Each structure stands twice: as structure tokens, then as C-alpha cells.
Amino acid sequence: MSDKDDKAETPKKKGKIGKIALLAVGAVALIGGGVGAGLYASGSGLIGGRKAAVAPGPHLVPKSEQKRPSKDGKEGGHGGGEGEAKAEDHGMPTPPGEGGDRFASNYYAMEKEFTANLQDSVHFLQIGIAVSTPYDDTVIQNLKTNDIAVRSAVLMTLGDTTEDQVFTSDGKQALAKKLAASINKVLKEKEGFGGISNVYFTNFVVQ
Known part of the structure; x- marks a missing residue:
């Protein structure tokens, strides 16, 4: 093969390498953009299990979280932890839909x-x-x-x-x-x- 043929093939090889490099850069950009969009959507609550921001102001308290006095007479926390009055201390719990307040x-x-x-x-x-x-x-x-x-x-x-x-x-x-x-x-x-x-x-x- 002559020197002319070698010189003719060199630009072709360089052109192919340039195209491959451009495709690789484009793929990386697409992947990066997709990851960035996914992170943004997840952070903003569009996808995933993240809860929406709670609105400011008073909130209703479920009956299960009602503050109850402890055995020593002091105000206990919510629920029925150690030192707090438990539901069974006050008789049988009222079945759902049969009286009692829904909220604390x-x-x-x-x-x-x-x-x-x-x-x-x-x-x-x-x-x-x-x-x-x-x-x-x-x-x-x-x-x-x-x-x-x-x-x-x-x-x-x-x-x-x-x-x-x-x-x-x-x-x-x-x-x-x-x-x-x-x-x-x-x-x-x-x-x-x-x-x-x-x-x-x-x-x-x-x-």
C-alpha cells in the first residue's frame, strides 16, 4: 500500500474516533441529566415516599396520642408508655363508631x-x-x-x-x-x- 493510501485512511480513522467520542460524551450527559432530574424529583416529593410539608398552625391530635396522667399524678406523654395510664386501666375500650371522641x-x-x-x-x-x-x-x-x-x-x-x-x-x-x-x-x-x-x-x- 502506498503512502497516499495511508494518508487517506488516517483522516477517516480520526473522524470515526471523533464521532465515538462525541457519542460517549452525549451518553454521559444524558445519564447525568437523568440522575439530576431524578434527584430533584425525589427531593421535591414528586417521586418516592417523601411526605409533603406540613402546613403551619394547629393540628388535630388523634385519640391515640392523648396526654394522660401518670400514676404519680403528673402529666404523661402520648400513648401508653411506662408510668402512664393505659387504656385497660379505664375499662373495656369503646369499639369504633360506638361513641367517644375521635380526637383527643x-x-x-x-x-x-x-x-x-x-x-x-x-x-x-x-x-x-x-x-x-x-x-x-x-x-x-x-x-x-x-x-x-x-x-x-x-x-x-x-x-x-x-x-x-x-x-x-x-x-x-x-x-x-x-x-x-x-x-x-x-x-x-x-x-x-x-x-x-x-x-x-x-x-x-x-x-
């Missing part, structure tokens, strides 16, 4: 009692109250943060109460509902969320 009740007793004159009366009312919420401690914290505004709303509600309401069971129940509505109104104005489900009387004196 988170209780909080307000520290100071309330005293107010009854409407158009010489008597005054002195009460202690506790509240319950099916939500987590966020609602209780909101209540504590806005304690002054909440107490003012409670006193105004008590001031609109008549004698007829405080001497009957139905009247007291109606008053408890009014107090819950008053507290929720304040929390909605201040925090954008109420969350108080019930008000309970821990003390109730008419003088």
Missing part, C-alpha cells in the same frame, strides 16, 4: 378566677373555668399569649348574664357555650384561629 381533648385550666356583677342584679358571679381543644398545644399557647384579651372577653360575657341563667343547669350550659364563643372570637382576631371546643366550670359561686 387537650385541657387547660385558666389560673385566676373571674368575678363579675350579674346583669340588672345585686348578685355577682365568681367562677373558675377550664377549656378543652381537640388541637395540639398551639391553641393553648395562643390562649396564654392573649390572656388579657381573653379575660376581658370572659368578663364582658359574664356581665351580660342574668340571674335566671346562673340558677339553672340549662342556663349554665348556655353560659359555657357563650364563653367558648367569646374566647374563640378573641383568638380568631388575634391569631386567625379559635380551636376551643368547650368551656368547663371548675368553680361556680353566686353571691
